[in-house]
Amino acid sequence: MNKEIMINPLPSKTWNFLRVNDRRLSLPSEVKSIKGNVILKDGISLFSEEDINGNISDILAENESAMGKEFSGLIKEYPAELVFIKDGNDKEDFTADVKTDICYHDPGVLSVSKTKIVVKEGSSFTVVMNFTDDSKGVSADEMIYAASETRAYLEKGARLSIVQIFDLSDNTCMSCDISSALEENAEIKVIHVMISGKSTNVACLANLIGDGSRAQFKTGYTVGAGEILDMNYIARQRGKNTDADIAANGVLTDKAEKLYRTTVDFVRGCSGSSGKEEEKVLLLDENVVNKTVPLILCTEEAVSGEHGASIGSISEEILYYMASRGIDREKARSIMANSGLLTAAELIPDQDIRQKLIARLQSDEEIE
Numbered sequence: 001m002n003k004e005i006m007i008n009p010l011p012s013k014t015w016n017f018l019r020v021n022d023r024r025l026s027l028p029s030e031v032k033s034i035k036g037n038v039i040l041k042d043g044i045s046l047f048s049e050e051d052i053n054g055n056i057s058d059i060l061a062e063n064e065s066a067m068g069k070e071f072s073g074l075i076k077e078y079p080a081e082l083v084f085i086k087d088g089n090d091k092e093d094f095t096a097d098v099k100t101d102i103c104y105h106d107p108g109v110l111s112v113s114k115t116k117i118v119v120k121e122g123s124s125f126t127v128v129m130n131f132t133d134d135s136k137g138v139s140a141d142e143m144i145y146a147a148s149e150t151r152a153y154l155e156k157g158a159r160l161s162i163v164q165i166f167d168l169s170d171n172t173c174m175s176c177d178i179s180s181a182l183e184e185n186a187e188i189k190v191i192h193v194m195i196s197g198k199s200t201n202v203a204c205l206a207n208l209i210g211d212g213s214r215a216q217f218k219t220g221y222t223v224g225a226g227e228i229l230d231m232n233y234i235a236r237q238r239g240k241n242t243d244a245d246i247a248a249n250g251v252l253t254d255k256a257e258k259l260y261r262t263t264v265d266f267v268r269g270c271s272g273s274s275g276k277e278e279e280k281v282l283l284l285d286e287n288v289v290n291k292t293v294p295l296i297l298c299t300e301e302a303v304s305g306e307h308g309a310s311i312g313s314i315s316e317e318i319l320y321y322m323a324s325r326g327i328d329r330e331k332a333r334s335i336m337a338n339s340g341l342l343t344a345a346e347l348i349p350d351q352d353i354r355q356k357l358i359a360r361l362q363s364d365e366e367i368e
Contacts, residue, residue, distance in 0.1 A: 002026045005070035007175065008203055008232035011263050012297055020259060020293050023230050025175065025201060027074065028145050031110045035081040036102035036129070044097045044125075047083040052118055059181055060116055060151045066203035066234045067149075067177035075149060080114040086125035086158075096350035098127045104146035104172065105134040115150045119158035119186075126161040126349055135171040143198070144172040151179050154186035156210065161189045163348050165357065168197035170225065175201045184210030184239070193344045193357065194221035194229060194250075205234040208242040208270075217246045217262075220344025222337055223288075224253035234263045237303075241272040248279045249340040252288040259291040262307070268299040277307035282336060284313065338362075 009022040038046065049057065065072045084098060104111045119125045133144050146168075154160055160180070168174055174197050180188050190204050206215035215235050223229045235244030246262045264275030277294040294307035338361045345361065348354040 001029050003029045003074070005074060007068050007071050007201055008066070008230055008261065009068050010261055010293065010295065011234060011265060012295065014293070020261065020291055022068070023201065023259070027175070028108055028110045030108070031075060031078065031112055032106070033078045033081055034102070034104070034111045034113055036100040036113055038082065039099040041097050044084060044086065047085050049080055049083055049116065051083065051085060052116065056118055056153050060153055063151060063179045063181050063207060064205055064236070065177055065179050066205035066232045067175065067201070071175065071177060075112045075114070075147060078112055078114060080116040082113070082115040084116070084125065084127065085118045085120070086123045087120045088123050096128055096353060097125050099130070099353070100127065101130045101132065102148065103132045103134055104144050107138050107142040107144050107171070110145045110147055112147045112149070115148070117150065117152040117160065119152070119154045119160050121155040122157045124159040126163070128163040128165070128350060128353055130165045131168060131174065131176070133168050133172045135169040138171050142171065146172055146174045148176045150177070152188065154180065154182045154188060156183045156185060158183070158186045160187070161191070161349050163191045163353070164193070166192070166194045166197050166200055168200070170198045170227070172197055173199040176203070178204045179207070180205070181207045182210055182213040182215070185212040186210060187214040189216045190218070191344055191347050192219040192221070193341055194219070195341060196222070197227060199228045201230045203232045205236065206244070208235065208237045208239055208244070211239040212241050213239055214243045215245070218344055218347050219248035219250070220340040220342070221248065221250035221258070222253070222341055223250065223256035223258050224337070226255045227257070229258045231259065232261045234265065235275060236265045236267065237270045237273045237275060238267045240270060242270055243273065244275040246277045249343040250280070251282045251284060251337050251340050252290055253284040253337060255287050257289040259293070261293045261295070263295040263297065264305050264307070266298040266300045266303045266305065270300050271302040273300070274304040276305070279309045281309065281311045282313065282339065283311065284337060
């Protein structure tokens with residue numbers, strides 16, 4: 001039996017007839033926990049929830065979710081299967097400390113992977129999550145329901161990079177939620193690379209509590225063949241001189257539907273803070289549905305906020321230029337279809353993972 005819940009609510013509602021305030025999603029009431037295949041590097045170890053400081057544990061549990069209360073409530077009783085605590089005084093650039101492959105395969109059940117991350121003062125940490133599925137033996141009328149929840153706490157001066165790659169079949173409904181709380185001068189970077197998936201729902205929230213804390217959300221996506229992508233990114237700026245940068249670069253083809261919500265929330269007391277929202281969308285077919293909702297909320301005067309979106313199709317001038325270089329129209333479409341993904345892939349901090357993903361995307365272009 002499935003249960004309908006509300007996900008990805010806008011922090012401040014707009015006109016209901018626009019149908020962008022939230023999304024209704026039907027998920028199985030039967031839930032089970034699954035654990036990913038983890039590759040640990042640089043001396044990182046797996047911990048249990050009991051190893052997290054009690055005060056931080058309470059903050060992780062109570063931190064706001066951009067996916068919404070109904071989603072959090074559905075999976076609340078299930079413990080985190082993956083717990084990482086990055087200690088020390090690591091001032092080096094981001095490296096791939098942890099790589100996690102999570103494969104979903106059971107139809108009719110909501111399979112949940114939960115992760116908690118604590119990055120100690122002055123440390124840096126990267127976790128790469130590769131979401132896949134195994135739809136062999138799953139009939140066309142069955143769905144694989146997958147969910148991931150990541151909660152993170154960054155102490156003073158800590159840095160965290162989360163890379164999530166969505167490589168799912170047209171039998172899978174994926175819901176992915178990230179929430180984080182940042183102390184003074186901490187920084188979080190979230191990179192989303194959305195290759196495929198029948199119904200993909202993503203939410204990400206950074207609670208910039210400490211002065212000078214920073215958040216970057218970078219997304220690359222390709223949506224096609226009747227796929228649905230629903231996103232909700234929120235930067236809650238509370239400390240002074242905080243900074244938020246939210247940007248996406250994507251392509252829609254073949255009856256695709258996409259909704260991209262971004263919110264920069266300047267809370268009273270966050271003077272000196274700045275926030276930016278930006279999206280570039282390429283429409284390769286006329287029968288796509290594109291919705292972009294950049295939102296700025298402000299109760300503080302001394303702040304700087306900007307937002308914008310660029311939406312268009314391939315111009316005849318570009319096609320002519322490519323043709324003059326020996327690239328036909330179909331090849332040009334193939335190259336442009338992966339443009340958003342490649343832009344996001346270039347930002348992946350780990351060189352090996354970055355190069356392998358770029359090589360794969362370019363190989364797909366050759367095949368097409």
